[in-house]
Amino acid sequence: MxxxxxxxxxxxxxxxxxxxxxxxxxxxxxxxxxxxxxxxxxxxxRGILRGQQAVIDWRALGFQVEVSLRVTLDKTNPRAFDEFIAAARLVPEVLEIQTFLGRVDLRLNIIARDMAHYQDIYRDRILTLPHITDLEALMHLSDIKSDESLPI
The missing domain is CATH 1.10.10.10 (Winged helix-like DNA-binding domain superfamily/Winged helix DNA-binding domain)
Structure with missing residues (x-):
């Protein structure tokens, strides 16, 4: 456009x-x-300007832990993606869900108050999500660049 x-x-x-x-x-x-x-x-x-949104500093609200989970699903089940995504959307601490082509199927961005809270989320909510065959956790340390602007 x-x-x-x-x-x-x-x-x-x-x-x-x-x-x-x-x-x-x-x-x-x-x-x-x-x-x-x-x-x-x-x-x-035209769909170029999709809206305005609040950008929240989760750390200022007490969420000190951010984890990116790379998820691989059981691809033998044709409903695996839909069922996993539907269940992951119900986890309030999941801020973002992205799908990929390649070895990793999805990425979940999760926030927690501290490591104990993250462990609870992981055990009680993430490990119970359907069709997971592999998980890899990446602990967020810092933002080097976080900018959605493009040179227009």
Whole structure:
């Protein structure tokens, strides 16, 4: 989908400050408020701008442990992916579920208050998920780059 320079200016300003008011966004992008509204609506309708969301610092809320679990499923069962994903969605500490092509089928991103809490989640909720044939845990240490912006 093609976007023009005005769309790019609007998107760059939104990336820089997602909480900006429409009036300020229009001013910063060099367009009228009405043009800004129309452009944002068009970007949403085209699926380019999917919405705005809160970015929560889980550590500030007491979740000190983050683990990425690489999951391999039993591929002999045709319902394995659907059943696993449906069950994993019910685990509140699972923040993200991604599927892959290759040796690893899925990745779960999990948060916990501390290691004892993680062990409880792992034993009581993760190991009971269906169709798992292999798990590999990667303990999150730090974020080096966490940026969803692209050069537009």
């Amino acid at each position: 093609q976007i023009d320079d005005t769309d790019r200016r609007l998107l760059r300003q939104l990336i820089a400050n997602p909480m900006v008011t429409t009036a300020d966004l229009a001013s910063r992008a060099g367009v009228t408020e009405a043009t800004c509204w129309r452009r944002l609506d068009r970007l949403r309708a």
